[in-house]
Amino acid sequence: MPIIEPATAADVAVLEAQLGRPPRGIIGIAYRCANGEPGVVATSPRLPDGTPFPTTYYLTCPRIVAAVSTVESEGVMVEMSERLTHDPDLAAAYRAAHEAYLADRALLGDVPEIAGISAGGMPTRVKCLHVLVGHALAAGPGVNPFGDEVLARIGDVCGAAHPVQEEQR
Template structure:
């Protein structure tokens, strides 16, 4: 595998406290560009199967998940998340990983689902890494919410909309009364104008996220206060 940045291997070695055991690529970074999740190759340098495809390496994220686990997070996740959903996530992960192995490969291959297990929750770090890497992992999503990341509350009002995300509060101009006037000009709402308005609000939202150094949320809780 190739590295997105020339110093990725050195930085990941620092984060792990040891050199990586095989080829990898960085698949998720924080807002400063530091590696958070790496994707391991199916096999180590010596050909040994690598059971864990995604590895959580970000120092802040690793510590936060460790605290969650120490406080009974694994058991809590198993109680709150439907077992069938967890099993389905393991199955999807196994199929996706198997697709990366050459058809002519001979010998042992990685087995199991997320983190090498087939059922239940083995390691919150592994599930969270899968979620951040883009997999549909209900346990990883649960971890994300438990840590308070990725949930954004929008309080829609006039003339501004208040945004609350990751402990940060800021406002973006929305001018709801003006938007209503723009949409109701004529005898019906203009779809093209609605598209323009959505684009303007999205641009303002993205600009605010960059200014406040906040990542894009995975979920939005909308409240109309005006």
């Protein structure tokens, strides 16, 4: 489980500005940008209104969100999903990311309605790069292969390179 820092009142204010709405179900901050602002928030698997919420690591940094949106608009999810069918090592790593995601969420609460469902299309397809990048930032390099790949592709958009990017230099 990644380190999750408690969210301060200042963090909640920043999150509200980042999201354009009050944040829901905050457990804490799972990743901070170089300027100290929240970049990924950890959320409860069940929102306060009782709704199941499978997105444990929610990407909030507007600069990273915009960069990932650009990559998504290029249609890479189809190519990434196709690679899973031809690369057993990649498929195994992506399945392991799925299992890690589920294990992290289980530590935050049991929600039977979403049992076995992670996020972002894991483990069989790539559906949402924002989720995969949020997971990669929260968990660190080597956990989510597609999250790491997108982070390497977007470069340093937030003032601090992801460790995966540093390794590639």
